[in-house]
């Protein structure tokens with residue numbers, strides 16, 4: 001009995017607030033939630049590659065847990081799929097495209113909105129929250145700091161009445177350590193990332209926009225438009241520490257070369 005207590009205490013000490021059990025998660029799908037063509041990548045890397053265009057992926061991630069399905073980020077609005085050439089944003093100059101709708105991708109996997117146990121968004125930029133209201137009944141996990149951050153015109157960022165859990169820090173979604181929301185502020189006030197502990201693949205951290213592409217990760221570059229530079233750097237370091245401790249991989253949402261190399265539905269990571 002005493003030995004078992006010591007073993008347990010050692011395990012708790014080793015894993016801290018991120019439990020090691022991976023009990024319930026068995027599938028992670030990378031969904032195509034859009035493409036963004038941007039005219040100048042130095043928007044994200046101040047002073048570097050000025051005037052050089054960049055193509056960004058925009059992913060959503062669908063996770064199956066024994067307790068139900070969980071959706072991470074919702075991408076660009078499904079309505080964009082009606083415009084095969086994409087739609088140019090007058091303010092940013094980005095051309096935003098969606099090859100297919102999120103709802104059609106879920107349907108192809110046999111998943112209905114009512115099958116979703118919960119969802120979370122990394123942050124409230126339009127390429128991440130485009131389809132939140134396609135799931136009006138589904139519990140949304142968001143940081144309170146993000147929820148309370150008004151739009152530039154003073155309007156709320158979410159439809160009032162959407163079921164929401166406002167977080168103040170990390171959150172273990174299913175209570176077994178297999179899907180853990182990690183607070184990574186800086187890009188926006190309440191930005192968050194997601195740790196997924198898969199039985200075979202191991203630990204994957206879904207970046208959100210804590211970083212936008214690999215060169216920025218390797219060089220710790222902070223986009224000029226981020227809410228807080230110091231917080232961004234601290235969040236990148238936090239992710240790096242988690243990856244080192246867990247021997248995990250970082251999946252960068254907008255890094256197109258990385259996304260292009262990943263399995264796509266019906267294939268998944270387990």
Ligand SMILES: [Zn+2]
Pocket residue numbers: 123125187209
């Ligand atoms: Zn963003």
